[in-house]
Each structure stands twice: as C-alpha cells, then as structure tokens.
Amino acid sequence: MTSMPKFPSVAVCIPTYNQAQYLIQSVSSACCQTYPNVEVWVSDDGSTDETPQVMEQLCQQFPQVRYYRQPKNLGIAGNNTWLMSQPKTDFIVRLDSDDALMPNYVEKLVSLLQKYPEAGYAHTAIQEIDEHGKNHAIARVVRKKEFQNSDEALMAAVSGYRVAANIIMFRTKALQELRYYENRPEYVEDYDLSVRIADAGYGNVYADEVLAKYRVWTDVKKTRSKRKHLQLRGYIRIFEESFLPAFQRRGWDVKVLDKQRRKMAIINSAYCFLPIFNQEERAELVALLKQLGDSPLLRLRIVALSLGFAPFFEWQLHTEIKLKGFVKDWLSKLKSMSLVKAVG
Known part of the structure; x- marks a missing residue:
C-alpha cells in the first residue's frame, strides 16, 4: 500500500x-x-x-x-x-x-x-x-x-x-x-x-x-421558498432510498425514522402556507407533507394554518432556531475555555 x-x-x-x-x-x-x-x-x-x-x-x-x-x-x-x-x-x-x-x-x-x-x-x-x-x-x-x-x-x-x-x-x-x-x-x-x-x-x-x-442572503423574491416542493420530495427520497435501506442492513429499529419524518413534516408545514403559493401549489405541498410524515398532529396543524395561523408558527420556528444557535455558540465557547484552562 x-x-x-x-x-x-x-x-x-x-x-x-x-x-x-x-x-x-x-x-x-x-x-x-x-x-x-x-x-x-x-x-x-x-x-x-x-x-x-x-x-x-x-x-x-x-x-x-x-x-x-x-x-x-x-x-x-x-x-x-x-x-x-x-x-x-x-x-x-x-x-x-x-x-x-x-x-x-x-x-x-x-x-x-x-x-x-x-x-x-x-x-x-x-x-x-x-x-x-x-x-x-x-x-x-x-x-x-x-x-x-x-x-x-x-x-x-x-x-x-x-x-x-x-x-x-x-x-x-x-x-x-x-x-x-x-x-x-x-x-x-x-x-x-x-x-x-x-x-x-x-x-x-x-x-x-x-x-x-x-x-446567508435575503431572498426578496422568495426563490428558495418556491423550491419547497423539491425540498420535500428530496426528504422523502432520502428517508426511503438512503436511510431505510441503511437501517435495515444494520438491523436497526426503523421507528426512529418514522418519528423524524412526522416531525419534519410538521416543521415544514408553515412554509407551505406562505402567500407566494397559489391554491394548486399549496395542495401539492400539503400532499407532499402527508407523504413525508402524516399524523393527526400534522392534519390539525394544516387546519390551523389554513385558518391563517402561519405567521405564528413561522415565528415559533425561527425563535427555536435562533435559540439553538445561541446555545451551540455558548457551549462551544465553554468548551474552548475548558481547553484553555486544561492547557494552562
């Protein structure tokens, strides 16, 4: 070699x-x-x-x-x-x-x-x-x-x-x-x-x-959001064609995959009700959400979103993401301080 x-x-x-x-x-x-x-x-x-x-x-x-x-x-x-x-x-x-x-x-x-x-x-x-x-x-x-x-x-x-x-x-x-x-x-x-x-x-x-x-640029024309159908189709393929065979080969419990699919469907649901989508596009996105991870909670969320609660759920998601970023940064700084003390 x-x-x-x-x-x-x-x-x-x-x-x-x-x-x-x-x-x-x-x-x-x-x-x-x-x-x-x-x-x-x-x-x-x-x-x-x-x-x-x-x-x-x-x-x-x-x-x-x-x-x-x-x-x-x-x-x-x-x-x-x-x-x-x-x-x-x-x-x-x-x-x-x-x-x-x-x-x-x-x-x-x-x-x-x-x-x-x-x-x-x-x-x-x-x-x-x-x-x-x-x-x-x-x-x-x-x-x-x-x-x-x-x-x-x-x-x-x-x-x-x-x-x-x-x-x-x-x-x-x-x-x-x-x-x-x-x-x-x-x-x-x-x-x-x-x-x-x-x-x-x-x-x-x-x-x-x-x-x-x-x-990280401002998407004024909402070009990325308009690709939501590609993203959802991609997630479905990843879980069905990449994750599922990998878990089955290892004899791992695939229930964790089903759980994550349902979670991802709920997380992505608010974006599908942005005003940039027309009725036909929204119907396609809702069908993809259900294919990704259907659940009673998702169906309830879709009803709430159709009644105009999309801004609230979007705000909730962005807040969670920002909080996670803050925690990650804080933990990383804490780790760096510990390494400095260990070297000292």
Whole structure:
C-alpha cells in the first residue's frame, strides 16, 4: 500500500449560476490558500449574467483556475456531479460561488483527513455573512469528538444535515464509490450524500474553528421558498432510498425514522402556507407533507394554518432556531475555555 504524499492534491470545485457579483471573492479565496497543491475548478451552469466576463478576468489572474461553461442548465445535482468528477485529485472541496474560504482552510482540513483515514469528509465552523459581506453569527456543530464514526454519523443524520454549512472537503475515493450526486435528489443533494457516505462506512471529522464564510442572503423574491416542493420530495427520497435501506442492513429499529419524518413534516408545514403559493401549489405541498410524515398532529396543524395561523408558527420556528444557535455558540465557547484552562 503506497503512502499518501506530503502534500496530497486538492481541487476546490465551485459550481455557479448567476452569481457573478460574488465570484471574485469566492475564486480568489480558493486560489490564495496557504496550502501549496491546489487547483480550482469552476462550472458555470449556463448563467445569464456577467459570469463569463468575470471568469475571463479571474483565469488571467490565477493560472490554477479551470473554467467550464455548461452548454445547457444541468441543475444543482447535475452540475455538481459533472464538476466534482473532473479533477483527479486526492481531495475535493465543494464551495458554492457565494461563499469563501479562509486562507488556511485547505491546509487544516487536509491535515485532519490524513489524521483520520476512515473519514469521508471534513467540515468546520463558519462565519455567516450577508449579501453585502457583513459578518453576522458564527455557526458551529456541537459535538464532543473531533472524529465521528460511520454508525454515529448515520444515526446523527436522522435529525438533519449535521454540518454548520455545506462547505466540505471530501475524500475523492468516497465520492467516486458513491457516484457523486448522480440521479440523486435536487436541492437536498448535500444531505443525501452525507447519509450515503455514512452508510458506505465512512465517518467524518469536524474542526471547531472558523475556516470559511457562508453567505446567508435575503431572498426578496422568495426563490428558495418556491423550491419547497423539491425540498420535500428530496426528504422523502432520502428517508426511503438512503436511510431505510441503511437501517435495515444494520438491523436497526426503523421507528426512529418514522418519528423524524412526522416531525419534519410538521416543521415544514408553515412554509407551505406562505402567500407566494397559489391554491394548486399549496395542495401539492400539503400532499407532499402527508407523504413525508402524516399524523393527526400534522392534519390539525394544516387546519390551523389554513385558518391563517402561519405567521405564528413561522415565528415559533425561527425563535427555536435562533435559540439553538445561541446555545451551540455558548457551549462551544465553554468548551474552548475548558481547553484553555486544561492547557494552562
């Protein structure tokens, strides 16, 4: 068995679609890493803005950049599958074109993946920024161990995608085994991949250090909310095609999956009653909610939402999310203080 070289090769893969205004920061952050062996790939999924002109300038500025413009729009999963299957490197970073890496991101995560050869991917704490680049909250994953084995990761994933943000360094071998996002759900393809990686026997490693910037932008046109049907269909596929077979292979009780499906249906119900949806769209979303996790409580919630209680349930959900973020940050700071005292 040959040992990995001192500086394994890394490709930063940046899928993009109509985000020309953020590309300079994103691509530059990938090109200006402290790590010496990085190539940068950008796949433009048929953008209609100034992306080609911006990329022409960036290719002249940074010789390690490889830019490809798709002749037709492939969608999120299709574009990512094409892009991430191109490099022949040891590791692959997925970086969305409105996000950015800290200069030592690659160096730190290559070191962690070398330390834990059983890990299929590595992830970190992140700095949230808005559409103007202004810093907001720091997002972290609260867990006790740096490395999480495959069974632990699989069970943890039942409650959701267990990363601070979808800025990930993958072991290329793991991606190749699973054929990337090929024929997988659109819009929640990242969550689905994490489940399949755990099912394949790979753990993951987490650095509780802010090593990337994740853009949380105001969706004025409600574009993301309009994709709710894709999200719900994706969740259904993840539980039926990824989680269920994985649990059955291990002889695990699948009741926990049914319980989580019902919980997710209730959590997502308020979004389906936003005024941006017409009557036909709402009927489709309600049917998908019931397919995801039907229950008497969901049906009661749907009645309440149809009577105009959506703003209250949305406020309740946002409050819970903010409270969880506060607790995570507080626990992480407490952990850091304990480590400092231990070293002292």
